[in-house]
Amino acid sequence: MSxxxxxxxxxxxxxxxxxxxxxxxxxxxxxxxTPAVASPPARAAVSGRSAVALRPPEAVVLVGRVTWxxxxxxxxxxxxPLTAGLLATxxxxxxxxxxVLTMAAAKRVRGADADxxxxxxxxxxxxxxxxxxxxxxxxAAGMEDAGLLAVRERGTPPPAQALPPSGPLTPTAGRxxxxxxxxxxxxxxxxGRLPPGxxxxxxxxxxxxxxxxxxxxLDLGGPRGVxxxxxxxxxxxxxxxxxxxxxxxAAELGDGTAIRAVAAADPVAVVTRLDGRVAALVVxxxxxxxxxxxxxxxxAAAVGRAWRFGPGDxxxxxxxxxxxxxxxxxxxxxxxxxxxxxxxxxxxxxLALGVAAGALLAxxxxxxxxxxxxxxxxxxxxxxxxxxxxxxxxxxxLGVVLLALVVADLASGGHGLERPLxxxxxxxxxxxxxxxxxxxxxxxxxxxxxAAFTGLPAVGVAAMLxxxxxxDGLPMLGADVGGALTASLTAGLALLxxxxxRSLAATLLLLGLAAAGGLxxxxxxxxxxxxxxxxxxxxxxxxxxxxxxxxxxxxxxLGRNFALLRGSPVAxxxxxxxxxxALLAWRPPAFLDALAGPLGRPASASQPLSGxxxxxxxxxxxxxxxxxxxxxxxxxVTAIASSGLFLLAILAWSAFAQQPASGPPPQRDAAGxxxxxxxxxxxxxx
Numbered sequence: 001m002s003x004x005x006x007x008x009x010x011x012x013x014x015x016x017x018x019x020x021x022x023x024x025x026x027x028x029x030x031x032x033x034t035p036a037v038a039s040p041p042a043r044a045a046v047s048g049r050s051a052v053a054l055r056p057p058e059a060v061v062l063v064g065r066v067t068w069x070x071x072x073x074x075x076x077x078x079x080x081p082l083t084a085g086l087l088a089t090x091x092x093x094x095x096x097x098x099x100v101l102t103m104a105a106a107k108r109v110r111g112a113d114a115d116x117x118x119x120x121x122x123x124x125x126x127x128x129x130x131x132x133x134x135x136x137x138x139x140a141a142g143m144e145d146a147g148l149l150a151v152r153e154r155g156t157p158p159p160a161q162a163l164p165p166s167g168p169l170t171p172t173a174g175r176x177x178x179x180x181x182x183x184x185x186x187x188x189x190x191x192g193r194l195p196p197g198x199x200x201x202x203x204x205x206x207x208x209x210x211x212x213x214x215x216x217x218l219d220l221g222g223p224r225g226v227x228x229x230x231x232x233x234x235x236x237x238x239x240x241x242x243x244x245x246x247x248x249x250a251a252e253l254g255d256g257t258a259i260r261a262v263a264a265a266d267p268v269a270v271v272t273r274l275d276g277r278v279a280a281l282v283v284x285x286x287x288x289x290x291x292x293x294x295x296x297x298x299x300a301a302a303v304g305r306a307w308r309f310g311p312g313d314x315x316x317x318x319x320x321x322x323x324x325x326x327x328x329x330x331x332x333x334x335x336x337x338x339x340x341x342x343x344x345x346x347x348x349x350x351l352a353l354g355v356a357a358g359a360l361l362a363x364x365x366x367x368x369x370x371x372x373x374x375x376x377x378x379x380x381x382x383x384x385x386x387x388x389x390x391x392x393x394x395x396x397x398l399g400v401v402l403l404a405l406v407v408a409d410l411a412s413g414g415h416g417l418e419r420p421l422x423x424x425x426x427x428x429x430x431x432x433x434x435x436x437x438x439x440x441x442x443x444x445x446x447x448x449x450x451a452a453f454t455g456l457p458a459v460g461v462a463a464m465l466x467x468x469x470x471x472d473g474l475p476m477l478g479a480d481v482g483g484a485l486t487a488s489l490t491a492g493l494a495l496l497x498x499x500x501x502r503s504l505a506a507t508l509l510l511l512g513l514a515a516a517g518g519l520x521x522x523x524x525x526x527x528x529x530x531x532x533x534x535x536x537x538x539x540x541x542x543x544x545x546x547x548x549x550x551x552x553x554x555x556x557x558l559g560r561n562f563a564l565l566r567g568s569p570v571a572x573x574x575x576x577x578x579x580x581x582a583l584l585a586w587r588p589p590a591f592l593d594a595l596a597g598p599l600g601r602p603a604s605a606s607q608p609l610s611g612x613x614x615x616x617x618x619x620x621x622x623x624x625x626x627x628x629x630x631x632x633x634x635x636x637v638t639a640i641a642s643s644g645l646f647l648l649a650i651l652a653w654s655a656f657a658q659q660p661a662s663g664p665p666p667q668r669d670a671a672g673x674x675x676x677x678x679x680x681x682x683x684x685x686x
Contacts, residue, residue, distance in 0.1 A: 002042055002363065005674070011549040014452045027498055044515075050262060050263065051225075051228060051260035051261060051262050052223045052225070052260060052261050052263075053251075053258050053259075053260050053261075054083060054201075054219050054222050054223070054227075054246055054258070054259050054260065054261060055175075055199065055222065055246055055249075056246065056249045057199045057200055057201040057219065057221075057222075057247070058171045058177070058195075058198045058199050058200065059169070059171050059176075059178070059179065059194055059198060060176065060177070060178045060179070060182075060199045060200070060201045060202075060203070060247070060473075061178075061179045061181065061187060061190050061191065061200060061201070061202045061203070062100075062143070062146055062178065062179070062180045062183070062203055062205055063181055063184070063186075063187050063203070063204045063205065063215075063216075064096070064142070064143060064180075064181070064182040064183060064203065064204075064205055064206055065182070065183060065204065065205070065206045065208060066184045066187060066204045066208075066215065066216055066217075066273065067184070067208045067211075067216070068182060068208075068211070068216045068272065068275040069272075069307060070087070070184035070187075070277075071184070071202070071204070071216030071218055072216075072268050072271075072272055073184075074184070074187065074188060074202070074218065075218055075220075075268045076268065078218075078220050080221060081221065081222065081223060081224040081267075082218055082219060082220050082221065082222055082224065082225050082267065083195075083217075083218070083222040083223055083224070083225050083226070083259075083261040083267065084216075084217070084218055084226055084227065084236075084267040084268050084270070084271045085217045085221035085226055085227025085228070085236050085259075085271055085380040086215070086216065086217060086227075086237050086238075086271060086274060086275065086278070086427070087203055087204060087214065087215045087216070087217040087237075087238055087239070087240060087243075087268075088213055088214055088232070088237060088238070088239045088240065088426070088427060088428070088429035088432070089204070089205060089206070089207060089213050089214070089215050089240045089429065090102060090108070090110075090207075090213065090240065090429070091207075091213060091537035092206060092207055092213070094110065095145070096143065096145040096146070096205065097145040097148055098110055098111070099205045099240065100145055100146055100148045100149050100205075101120060101148055101151070102240055102241060103149065103240055103241070103243050103244055104127060104128065104129040104132070104148065104149050104151055104244060105120075105124040105127040105128060105129060105241075105244070106127065106128035106241045106242075106243075106244045106245055106253045106254030106255060107124055107126075107127065107241060107254040107255045107256075108241065109123075109366050115413050117156065117157075119150055120151070120174075121153065121154075123153075124254070126253070126254060128244035128245060128248060128250075128253040128254050129149075129151050129152065129248065129249045130152070130153055130258065131177050131253065132149075132176065132244065132247060132248060133174060133175060134148075134174065134176070135149055135150040135175070135176045135178055136150075136161070136172065136175050136176070136177050136178065137149055137150055137160040137178045137180065138159065138160065138162075138163050138164075138169065138177070138178070138179050138180070139161070139162070139179075139180040139271075140160045140162075140163045140180060140182055140186055141162075141182075142182055143160070143180035143181065143182060143321035144159070144160050145160075145161055146178060146180035147159050147160030147281075149178055151490040160180065160383075161181075163179065163181070163190075163431065164590065166191050166193075167192045167193065168194075168195070169190065169194050170194075170195060171194075171195070171198065176247065178302075179194075180529050189203065191220075197221065198221065199219070199220065199222060200219075200220045200475075201216075201218070201219050201220075201243075201246070201247075202216070202218040202219075202220065202537055203215065203216075203217050203219070203243060204216045204217070205220075210276065210279050210282050210283070211278055211279060211282065211427075212278055212282055212425060212427035212428050213427065213428050213429045214237075214275070214278055214427050216271075217238060217259075217315070219259075219261070222261060222666050223261040223263075224261075224265075224267060225261035225262050225263045225264050225267055226261065226262050226264045226267045226270050226271060227259050227260070227262075228259070228261075228262050229242045229256075229257045229258065229259050229260060230252070230257040231255070231256055231257045231432060232426065232432035232433065233432060233433040234418065234433065235262050235269050235270075235424055235433065236270060236274045237274075237426060237427070238259050239255075239256060239429065239432070240429070241254060241255045241256035242257055242258065242259050243256070243259075244256060245257055245259075246257045246258050246259045251638065257491070260646070265468040269582070273345070275637065276345055277343055277345060277419070278427045278512045279347070280343075280344065280345060280346055280347040280350055281340075281343075281347075281350070281419050281421075281425060281427065281630075282347075283346075283347035284339075284347040284350040284421055285420075285422075285425075286350040286352070286421065287347075287351055287423045288336055288351055288354060288421035289421075289422065291332070291351075291355065292329070292332050292333075292336075292645075293324060295328050295329045295332060296329045296648075296649075298322075298325040299322070299325040299326040299328070299329045299331040299649060299652060300648070300652065305563075315366065317572070320366075323366065323394075323653075324362060324363075324366055324651055325396075326649055326653055327365045327366055327394050327395070327398065328358060328359065328362040329645065329649055329684070330362075330365075330395060330398045330399075330400075330449070330646065330649055331359070331362040331365065331398050332354070332355070332358040333358075333402060333422060333439070333442050333642065334356060334357070334358065334398065334401050334402045334405050335354045335356070335357035335358025335359070335360070335361055335363055336354040336357075336358065336420065336421040336422055337405050337406070337409065337416050337417070337421075337439070338354065338357040338405065338416070338418065339351070339353040339354030339357060339421065340354075340415075340416040340417070340420050340421055341409060341415060341416035341420050343416075343419060345608070350416065351421075354421055361398060361401060362398075364397070365394035365395070365397045365398050366394055368392055368393070368394055368397055368534060371572060376635075381556075393453045393454070395449045395452075395453050395649075395650070395653055396449060396450055396454055397454045398446075398449065399446040399447070399448075399449030399450045400446075400450065402443065402446040403441060403443055403446045403447070403450075403468075405470055406435065406439055406442075406443050406471075408567060409432070410435060410471060410477040410478060411477065414433055414434060414435075414477075414480035414571055416434070417434070417436060417439055418433065419437060420438060420439060420663070422438050422439070422442075422642065423436050423437065423438020423439060423638075423639065423642075424436060424437075424438065424635070430635065431480075433479060434472075434475075434477065434479030434480050434683055435471075435472050435477070435478035435479070435480050435483060436480075436639075437480075437482070437483065437629070437633050437635050437636060437638075437639035438638075438639050438642060439642075440472060440478070440480060440483040440629070440639065441626065441629060441639040441640055441641075441642045441643040442642045442643065442646065443468055443472075444465075444468065444486070444487065444490065444622070444625050444626070444629070445642065445643040445645075445647065446645055446646070447461065447464045447465060447468065448618055448619070448621065448622040448625075448643075448646065448647065448650060449600065449646065449650060450464065451464075451494075451618045451621070452614075452615045452618040452619070452650045453499070453615075453650075453653075457497050457498075457499075458494055458497075458498035458499035459495070459499070461491075461494040461498055461618075461621075462491040462492070462494045462495050463491075463581055465487050465488075465490050465491035465494060466487070466488065466491045467651075468487040469483075469484045469485075469486075469487035469488045469491065470484075472484045472487060474638065480655070482629075482632040482633035482634075483633065484631075485628075485632050486625060486628045486629045486633070487602060487625075489625075489628050489629035490624065490625035490628060492513065493621055493625070494621055495622050497617045497618075497620060497621050497624075498614065498617055498618070508549075557630075557631065557632060557633060557634045558631065560635065561630055561634065561635070561636055561637045562632035564602030564627070564635065564637050564638060565637055570638075571637050571638055572637075572642045573644075574626075574637055574639065574640035574641035574642075575630075575636060575637055575640065575641075575644075576644075577640070577641060577644025577645060577647070577648060578623050578626045578627070578640050578643065578644040578647065579623075580648065581619050581622070581623055581643075581644055581647035581650075581651065582619070582620055583618040584619070584621035584648075584651055585617070585619035585620045585623070585651065586616075586620065588616070591675070612654070615650065615651075615654050618650070619647050619650055619651060622643060622646070622647045622650075623647060625643070626640040626643045626644060626647075629643070
């Protein structure tokens, strides 16, 4: 972002607060996470250079609920070599049959009906269960649904045998023995009845409170190390869908991949630390979201109070406090990401670091320059000399910092984004690596911040969105198909809303090219990726089933979003925020009327959009991008709570900066033009 400066005058260097704010964006790279193991990092482990595949076990023990502390006691008593890890499973409310059939299919199954297995088979034509050896299931009372693991291509699986109260449990050659027990006490009893020295895979099925969606995983008799897989790319973490490929001995089946072991001297100690970090994340996240909401509520008061301030009130403590609350709202996501990168072992320290980093960023942004109406001279719009540069706008600085943090974290392994305080984590089983929907929505909104408060042309905004699509779509970075397509289409919309007027045919062509660019990006990313990525599976589906598959994918994503809306009133926050921002930008009320500049005014070289009209169009662009995020991503309705918050903050900051210093709200003249404080509005008034 470069803006002209008068000849003969030196462009001022950014002041110390700006340099401090931007320097904080690199803190994540310097203060990286505590490594899980002393051996090579997770990506090297996934490539197979330092990981050993687990052998198919002789017996499997499925435990209804067991904590890691209880599993660690079992592991210590075992005494021999073992592989330890955490297993990302289904949510706590999911029934046992869903967990067992998810394991059998190596594909997530929800709402399974044990009496209608034909429907399950039709939905999983390449299910891993088709390659399992004959399965003998012995289940304790209440665990009978574990017998569904014996499902085959046709027929009804035999019911699980009742677990006898005593006596040995002996695996049979050529058959897989599965023992299903409810808790840790029954687990210890079952292990004592299996043959000494047998290789036994122990997997918890239901997460304990305060541990996200993770359960213990032990391979007793396996190689000494911590578990990982291509599905997760995280040392110490595997997925429920990885169990069946491991039992079969296949590298990849369904959505799962075989579990591998990364060498570690004391794998139990490594996973104990990891389990503690998950617990700290859950507690810190529980409080981080309400704190952000509180900051946003306080910041919302700025919209209602902005137009009431007189000339002397702009620098009053109340005005500064409102501006500070707005900046803190925009800064907290960046502060939280810094804290997640460092990942303290204590929830209090984790949250305190996130809030402190956010407050420091907000203070730095406040120091770089107040809103335009509080200081002579407009904020930089790129229209000529005499304007303040972009780094004199606090919201722009915070937008740049957030984008820098996201890209820096992805480029260095994505360790902060795997355990964010906002949105789902790898330990929730939603996204194990790359850029999740929550922080993608924030990155999208950060670009809107830059576009709203600078004179970046439409092509520049589209280029930033294209860069986000590239970062998000590459499998070694974001690995996110829906986000890449969302950013690509939003780039096309940026050229339409912020650029010159185009005919209907040119508009359709432009949007088609944007969609095609997104598909090309996803296709190229899929070709250079490991076999089991979102992009490769998406591309395979399109090639195998044709264009109609795209419609089915969108329908599936909408179904997931509607399910979220039905299941939780909180899920409505994001759509309502985005709708409110769009309506305020399209038809502003009186106290926002200083943002006037009719939305329908044609954009042309001779009559460019005023700064106010441009801001409103940027907000509308962000609302459309958020809508695309819902259409193309399965958890979009919850993710856009972040982008909607940013869009409302843009309007709040603009209202505070743009309202007249005194007097009533502006009125429109007979010709439809806006008057600001009794004088005609000039192009570029902000």
